Amino acid sequence: MQRIRTTDKERMKQLYYTGVTEEKLQYVYEYRNILFDLVEPVVNELYDDIKKVEVLRELIQQHSTFERLKETQRRYLRECFEATIDDSYIQKRYTIGQVHSRIGLSLSWYLATYTRYADILYKYISQVLPEQATTILLTIQAIFSFDMQLTLEAYKASEVDKAAHPLRWELERLRQMNGFTKTDLKHLEQFSGYISFCIDSIIDQFDHAFTYRLGSEPYYSFIAKDKYLVYIRNFLLQFFQEKVYEDLESYFLIIRDWSRLIIERGYPESLFHIAAESVCEALKKVFLTKEYLHDRHIVQYIHSFERFSKFTLAIMSEIIRPYLFLRDFDFLDIYAYEISTIDFGRLTWIDDKMRRLLRTLGIHEENPIGRRCYELLHNRTVPCSGCPILEQTDEPLLVTLRNDQGTSYYKIRSLPQTKIFELSRALLVIQDVTKESKVMFDTLERLLQLAEYRDDDTKNHVHRIGRLSGMLARLAGCDEQFVSQIEIAAKFHDIGKVGIPDYILNKPGKLTKEEWESMKTHVLIGHQILANLDLPVIQMAANIARTHHEWWNGEGYPNGLKEEDIPLEGRIVAIVDVFDALLSKRIYKDAFPPEKVKEILLDGRGKQFDPKLIDLFLAMWNEFLIARERLQ
Missing domain, CATH: 1.10.3210.10 (Hypothetical protein af1432)
Structure with missing residues (x-):
């Protein structure tokens, strides 16, 4: 029986150059039953070594468990001793490389484990098969070399994709952090028809829940209730009928617009939490009834929607946190503005204190939004050298601004934001340091x-x-x-x-x-x-x-x-x-x-x-x- 079963010509070339041959694989295969007994001690020793490396230990604890990874490693080692390389084996190795790249495992650490693996294997194989140990190990190392090439390909592909779609990668990271899984996405798709079919009942229940939760809160100054109910109805219909949840980048644009209502128009953040809770309650009231309980998946669907709501609120919180900090600490002697990093330097938002500062500096712009920060503040035609956004530094830029009252000194620094928002925006603060200067x-x-x-x-x-x-x-x-x-x-x-x-x-x-x-x-x-x-x-x-x-x-x-x-x-x-x-x-x-x-x-x-x-x-x-x- 053939041990190499791939039909891909490029993979055949890689196998040839890494020294993997039918003869070598057949040799290992003949000793597989003896080698299977070594799997447990080899994997245990490998992971005892890995536990000693703090960066690897923390990464594993963050994304998995040692027991799960050890079981995966046992399967991999058995596949190596089975000495059969087919398209399925190749795809698994490539996928594992993608996963490790996605979670942030350094490629150098990943490849280093192969070297340690070979040392441990030789120790154990030479004890049970002293005469055959060298030949078996050379074959295993050839398989490892082939697998490392697949890993390098996976890492390279991941980096290219990450560079091309940074927003997708950041959203995926946040999705994993908030426990919203791909299974949940499938549940939303299966739930979509139910929601569209029962939309009127859902909106009625939402109205009751939303009104009750608002209580005496003065939120009606921000919303016209009738228009808001129409908006929620249309949003739920379009969101599920057009499966917006499948394209997180498109959904992010919606979340960003909601966030702007909090940042720019002063909407209370709690209003969005109340709305999310009210939708979840409405779904439970409509679907957790005798009419629908015959479908055992309904509860799963509702739980998936709840996780999706939490994921949405988590992204909003990431976006607005630094802006709320500025609002809460308004007494600080700082002024804030936001620029586009895509259309670099274009002002997209300024706070009230910054508007007053512009007037103090003799800059009387009716609507500064849309102007370039370096044109407006510094009378420059090109971005400022030393700009903390361009330099990607936490070090402040000291600027001197002059007006009729004399010279004033200001430090401009970037305020840390969630990385997901920094892909398109940058938040800067100006601190008046005239006195200390x-x-x-x-x-x-x-x-x-x-x-x-x-x-x-x-x-x-x-x-x-x-x-x-x-x-x-x-x-x-x-x-x-x-x-x-x-x-x-x-x-x-x-x-x-x-x-x-x-x-x-x-x-x-x-x-x-x-x-x-x-x-x-x-x-x-x-x-x-x-x-x-x-x-x-x-x-x-x-x-x-x-x-x-x-x-x-x-x-x-x-x-x-x-x-x-x-x-x-x-x-x-x-x-x-x-x-x-x-x-x-x-x-x-x-x-x-x-x-x-x-x-x-x-x-x-x-x-x-x-x-x-x-x-x-x-x-x-x-x-x-x-x-x-x-x-x-």
């Missing part, structure tokens, strides 16, 4: 003034460095946010000089070796002053303070960084700092003529300075000289 900047400005007071050369130098750094950053192709930040941040590059003794700072002659080592510590002092302040622009200033004396070739200080290990802002300030310092008169030197400064900078190309930045700087040499002259 001004306190930080005021404190730093005073430190900067102290440094200027103690070192007169520093006074105008730091302001020139800010503007010149912004010019070079723009020339290097940096975005406007980077440019505006470096113009501020570069001013603090030498703030650490507040920690250097006066006799060193203002010494007219050459510093001793010890004095020079003390002077070099200003970069670390500056970094320590700035590093713990929670503003992106100050974090940039901390980087500049620490790295603007690093050299491109690694011979700088304090850490001997080289090339692009030095942050871009540090490389930019390194050039303009030397440029301005050489052109300035200092207590220990006269100002250098421009041509000499140009020669020194060019000599430092690829040694002290980033060669690309130096080339750009020297290409616009006259413009930088003129700008510096204007800033004197």
Whole structure:
């Protein structure tokens, strides 16, 4: 009898390349009865090892049980010892790969179990069949290799499908989490005719249940009862007649629209819970009667509908939770808006506080919905660099917004949502950090003034460095946010000089070796002053303070960084700092003529300075000289 029974030519090729042959399978088959006795101890040892791996243990506990999986594994091992590969065997292996991919088991872990499997098998087989052990194990490993190829195919197909239909995958995950099964879907289909046939009775019972549950709640301000009953009737008819429940993606659009009533129009969430409970009660009143109890499946149908209702409410809860948080914590100093991630940046919702903020900022839009957030808020034609949605980061974006009252600082961050809603929407909040930002900047400005007071050369130098750094950053192709930040941040590059003794700072002659080592510590002092302040622009200033004396070739200080290990802002300030310092008169030197400064900078190309930045700087040499002259 043939042991390979597939008719698929591609599968035959795979079997051939993985070393699975008729002869090898026949050899294993002849010893199958002896091998069957090894199934139990082999599987037990394999799962004892798996239990030791926390990530695998948690995954199994979440989706199954060890006993169920061990039984599946026993069947698989018996099939391997039966040594028969047919289309059914191939489909089972492929399906198992799909299941493991769906539940989130890492492919590397899945394939690693095969290696451990082979080690355990050899130990047990060599005890009972010492002479045949090697040949049998080589055949089993060949079968494993073939199975692993099927697994790889299944994982790849699943990933492609997941990328093509992310909403379907997320809904499937939620369906499994809420215990709504595929059997329940079949029950809904079998129940659909009953519901359509009895729709008038169902609506009558729904009316009674719904009215009773509403009680004295003031929900009628949200709904016109007669129209609502018509809506429920039409919804149930169309939902079951057209089998909308079979296409969860289409059904999600309905749930999303219901959710918008809560988010945008202030409908109480409890109204939807009452409606779901009332429909379930109406079904019980209509169908749990003598007329229908002869059908033993009716109770199953009703239970499936109840699970479907809970699944629906669970999705709604996932969608609206962050919006209700904003509503409940309205006293927080934050403003919220929502954008489309499909039509990126298009405003789809804003809260009342955000409307007031827009007016405060001098933005008087009658209806901002539909505008791009970056156009409306930041006067940009393209999305903001650093946008937490585009960057997929939890780090806030610090923005500076100006109006007649002056400058205000805001942090924009994304608010975590259910992944299912993030596929099309993103919820952002703006936090006003003007007060804390001004306190930080005021404190730093005073430190900067102290440094200027103690070192007169520093006074105008730091302001020139800010503007010149912004010019070079723009020339290097940096975005406007980077440019505006470096113009501020570069001013603090030498703030650490507040920690250097006066006799060193203002010494007219050459510093001793010890004095020079003390002077070099200003970069670390500056970094320590700035590093713990929670503003992106100050974090940039901390980087500049620490790295603007690093050299491109690694011979700088304090850490001997080289090339692009030095942050871009540090490389930019390194050039303009030397440029301005050489052109300035200092207590220990006269100002250098421009041509000499140009020669020194060019000599430092690829040694002290980033060669690309130096080339750009020297290409616009006259413009930088003129700008510096204007800033004197």
